[in-house]
Amino acid sequence: MSKFLNLFAPSLGGAAAVLGGAYILADQFVVDMPAPARGELVTPAEAESHAPAAEETAAADSDMAAVETAEAEPEAVAIPEATEAAYEPGPTFGLGREATDEEIAAWDVNVMPDGRGLPEGSGSVLDGETLFVERCAVCHGDFAEGVGNWPSLAGGEGTLADADPVKTVGSYWPYLSTAFDYVHRSMPFGDAQSLTADETYAIVAYILYSNYLVEDDFVLSDENFLDVEMPNADGFIVDDRAETEYPDWRTEPCMENCKDAVEITMRATVLDVTPEEENAEETADDEQMVEEPVTEDSTEEEAAEATAEMAQPEEDEEIDPELVAAGEAAFRKCKACHQVGDGAKNRTGPVLNGVVGRVAGAIEDFRYSNALEDLNEEDFVWTEEHLAAFLEDPRGYIKGNRMSFAGFRDEADIEAVIAYLRTFE
Structure with missing residues (x-):
């Protein structure tokens, strides 16, 4: 037994000393914050600067305790206001430093339709062709026609009203700044923002040339950028549906007796939708009379086509x-x-x-x-x-x-x- 006590007593005493010391340190250095003030965080620098002011405030609060007790009714009204103010967001922690103008300019590369954000520089169509073949043609083709499912950058004129329109820089985009901004910001694919300003001007100039908007000796720069007029510049309208259409949709719909009276405007017999039996034979005869000239014309056309087909092989025989x-x-x-x-x-x-x-x-x-x-x-x-x-x-x-x-x-x-x-x- 004596041997067990010799081992157990020192261990128990050491554990008690460690736990007691931890409790004392925690109680001494960790102060619980008042509930209203827990939503407000202050930086260490601000805490040091406000320490004297906090001591003065504590002294003033103790002096006014009697007055606040006597004015219990007004205090009841003031407490909610103080509580709401205490829960307002306090100053946030500052991370790092403010960005310099040079650092902001490095990522703020927006180019606006009015020319704001354009960097100084220039590039020719001929230089752009070389750059386009090296950096862009793998996806967009040598002539900006598009490869596979990659988008076409040229062509598509007059197709916007078709069922399958071809939207390219020349046929669809209203502002040239969109092309410059996108190329300078996001291209080439996988190596974005590797192009210099001059290279971007040159590639955009070649895209314009591929859309027949400029000649092959054209040089695009920040000075003549706004002189380029895009074919679809007037093809967009301001979305005014909130003022013109939405009010009509928000009115109470008519659910019954919405039309004053039903009026017959045309008879089916007059429209020849369902012809009467006595006129059916005459209608059939008229249709046959109309079809006969068409048959003759078709015969003549077929004969002409047959003659052309017979003559075609004689011409083709001369070609290997x-x-x-x-x-x-x-x-x-x-x-x-x-x-x-x-x-x-x-x-x-x-x-x-x-x-x-x-x-x-x-x-x-x-x-x-x-x-x-x-x-x-x-x-x-x-x-x-x-x-x-x-x-x-x-x-x-x-x-x-x-x-x-x-x-x-x-x-x-x-x-x-x-x-x-x-x-x-």
Whole structure:
């Protein structure tokens, strides 16, 4: 027993000493805050500065205790006001320091439609083409036509009223600042804000060029930025539904006797919805008389089409089928902007049906560059020789045209593409 007490007594005494010391320290240094003041936090610096004032306030409170006791009724009214004031949010803790103007400018990169936020700089279309191919073409294509499901940045003119509109920078966006802000802030994908101001100006200039809004010698800068007019600048309206439509929806709807009287405005027999039996035969005869001329016209059209189909193989026999197949494969580089065949429409570039032997710039409803419009006035004809020279070096052969394609490097591809285009004459 004596051995057990020798071991247990020191352990128990040590534990009691530690717990007692902890209790004394906690009771001495931790002061419970009054309930009304618990919603208010004060920084250590403010606590030190307000310590003398707190002592004076405590002394004044003790002196006025008797007065407050005598005025118990007014105090009952004042207590709620004091309590509400005590629960008002106090000063918050300050983290770090205020940001400098340079630090704010680093993340505040907003560019507004009126030009606010534009950085100083400039960039040309030619520089933008190189940058676009290196940094943007993997998603948006070499000509801003879009790759796969990535969005197109060019084209789409006149499609906003269609069931499937193509919304691009040229066809939809009302302000050029939107393009600059987005490219400068969020592009390229995965490497955002890596472009300098000059590089951003150049890429935006190339996007404008791809939408036929500027010429190839255009240089975009912070000085002429607001001079660029977007085609759809007037295509947006102010949302005034709160003033024009919402009041109509909030009125009490009519549930009964909403119309004074029912009035018959037309008879079904007059509208020929349900013709009477005695007139049915006459109606059938009239329909046959109307259909007969259509049948004759259809026969003539079918005969003409058959004649054209019989004549077509004779023309096609002169063209090497293997050369046409090679031209179709090479023409894939042109499909981003041009269409051929039945149902072809103008896209970024004009339809190329019948281009061989046609006067340059002759497609209606397509906006050509000034260079091609001048050639049209000169009756410049796209012969095979002219086409070959143009396809080899589009910009060098016709100065000032808007074609983005750099040209075919292989003469065999040029010959094959021309043969392929001849099949759509």
